[in-house]
Amino acid sequence: MAEKKILIVDYDSKSVESLTKLLQPHKFQIIKASDGLAAYERFKLEKPDLVILEAILPKLHGFDLTKRISQESRGTVPVIIVTGLYRGSQYKHEALTTFGASDYFEKPIDNERLLSSILSFLKEKLDIPLDLPEPQAVIEFLAKKLKAPKAHKKGHSSKN
Numbered sequence: 001m002a003e004k005k006i007l008i009v010d011y012d013s014k015s016v017e018s019l020t021k022l023l024q025p026h027k028f029q030i031i032k033a034s035d036g037l038a039a040y041e042r043f044k045l046e047k048p049d050l051v052i053l054e055a056i057l058p059k060l061h062g063f064d065l066t067k068r069i070s071q072e073s074r075g076t077v078p079v080i081i082v083t084g085l086y087r088g089s090q091y092k093h094e095a096l097t098t099f100g101a102s103d104y105f106e107k108p109i110d111n112e113r114l115l116s117s118i119l120s121f122l123k124e125k126l127d128i129p130l131d132l133p134e135p136q137a138v139i140e141f142l143a144k145k146l147k148a149p150k151a152h153k154k155g156h157s158s159k160n
Contacts (some may be wrong), residue, residue: 004122007031007044009039009065011051015082015107019052022111023118036060043069048077050121055083055095063099070100078102078121082109 007027010016013034013101020030031037031046036057048154051069055062068078082093095101103117133141 003027003029004050005031005048005120007030007033007039007046007048007051007053009033009036009044009051009057011035011054011056015054017084021116026119027030030056031118033090034058036062036065039065040068043074043077050118051077051079052082052118053079055086055091062094066095066099075100080105081113082107083085083102096136111141 003102006023008016008030009032010019012032016032016034020032024031031042031048037059039051039053039057040060042048049057051066051148053062053065057065062081062083066081069077079101080103080144081101082105086095087106092104095104102121105114105117
């Protein structure tokens with residue numbers, strides 16, 4: 001299986017390096033960018049499995065970059081925002097609901113929580129089967145499941 005690619009975007013090279021060190025034991029392929037436009041180009045070129053970015057970025061704001069990635073990947077590429085400036089629940093809420101971020105952390109980062117978030121997003125991607133059932137099949141399956149207990153109460157119903 002190919003190793004997972006993570007795009008790290010931050011104008012602060014120390015932040016990029018500390019994130020790279022945090023992820024090193026997990027054998028991810030790390031792609032780096034220091035501004036929003038470069039990050040967007042790398043995203044299109046490299047097709048990373050996950051993006052970690054600072055909200056404050058030169059050339060293209062992190063929230064706008066998040067929205068582009070979220071829309072273009074149809075939500076399949078998780079974007080984790082890590083920021084030192086936008087503090088508070090209103091920014092987190094806006095990032096998650098309006099811009100399509102998958103998670104939101106304020107600096108200084110709790111490395112264990114961030115790593116746990118990254119690993120859970122990448123693990124989920126691995127567990128999704130390629131041949132998903134058609135929506136109608138899911139609806140019919142659930143409808144049968146919901147009807148089953150009622151039939152059971154009436155008395156003599158055979159087991160599936």
